Amino acid sequence: MIEFRSVTKRFPDGTLAVEDFSLVIPSRKTTVLVGSSGSGKTTLLRMINRMVDPTSGTIAIDDTDVSTVDPVKLRRSIGYVMQNSGLLPHRKVVDNVATVPMLRGTRKREARAHALTLLDTVGLDRSLADKYPSQLSGGQQQRVGVARGLAVDPNILLMDEPFGAVDPLVRAELQQELLRLQGELDKTVVFVTHDIDEAFLLGDQVAILKTGGRVAQIGTPSEILAQPADDFVASFIGADRGRRALHLTEIDGRRLVVDSEGRPAGVLAS
Numbered sequence: 001m002i003e004f005r006s007v008t009k010r011f012p013d014g015t016l017a018v019e020d021f022s023l024v025i026p027s028r029k030t031t032v033l034v035g036s037s038g039s040g041k042t043t044l045l046r047m048i049n050r051m052v053d054p055t056s057g058t059i060a061i062d063d064t065d066v067s068t069v070d071p072v073k074l075r076r077s078i079g080y081v082m083q084n085s086g087l088l089p090h091r092k093v094v095d096n097v098a099t100v101p102m103l104r105g106t107r108k109r110e111a112r113a114h115a116l117t118l119l120d121t122v123g124l125d126r127s128l129a130d131k132y133p134s135q136l137s138g139g140q141q142q143r144v145g146v147a148r149g150l151a152v153d154p155n156i157l158l159m160d161e162p163f164g165a166v167d168p169l170v171r172a173e174l175q176q177e178l179l180r181l182q183g184e185l186d187k188t189v190v191f192v193t194h195d196i197d198e199a200f201l202l203g204d205q206v207a208i209l210k211t212g213g214r215v216a217q218i219g220t221p222s223e224i225l226a227q228p229a230d231d232f233v234a235s236f237i238g239a240d241r242g243r244r245a246l247h248l249t250e251i252d253g254r255r256l257v258v259d260s261e262g263r264p265a266g267v268l269a270s
């Protein structure tokens, strides 16, 4: 479990990115932080692995205050996947995946062998292992980014708009892939997006944020859809999609999120 307790982050230039934020992130579930640009999502994510330290408040992982843990050690024990894959351009795919385990002391041969199995895990052909990131498509690069995030077998996987830069079809594929992976791997995933459809599809728990990391609503997708907390949430759920407004429906006893034309956008656990 990851717990934010009254966390505030003010950057040195005076920007108040997050104010008095509290949230419990349960283990082995996917929690999605969703909000418009500048709502503090990335800052919140980076405070979990101490890429950013809070100005006040605490963040605890399984009741250990992260400020008491060495930041480098912490970072190497938590998977981190970012939007533009963040791969090292001059290293082959296999070495990108093997780097952090090697930094943690795994022998090169072993780390590379494990990297190959991780390529299988994320649905990439092993023949890509010796290519450089620029020789891969955007979607393939993101898969490598996920493999790298998983390389140290972390309990926690932080994902910062990991599918934001790929086209909608590949994005849908990667989302399904993540759902499959999560079913197998059972990680504590904290996923940042500004896309409410993605949030509802992937999240067991969704936190909708306003500017300054203020929580507009926390709940399961079905709770939020069934009962938006206020006008802000209602318009956020409905925003920018014109006639595609998402809503809930029940088919054969299963709760589905469908768009206005009845096309399923996701299945909800009841």
Ligand SMILES: Nc1ncnc2c1ncn2[C@@H]1O[C@H](COP(=O)(O)OP(=O)(O)OP(=O)(O)O)[C@@H](O)[C@H]1O
Pocket: 011, 012, 013, 015, 016, 017, 035, 036, 037, 038, 039, 040, 041, 042, 043, 044, 194
């Ligand atoms: N290093 C920094 N120094 C000063 N201000 C910062 C810094 N990093 C972020 N901010 C500011 O903090 C606020 C929150 O930024 P953050 O990146 O966490 O938001 P976000 O919700 O992830 O946005 P986006 O969706 O655009 O990535 C913004 O106003 C941003 O400009």
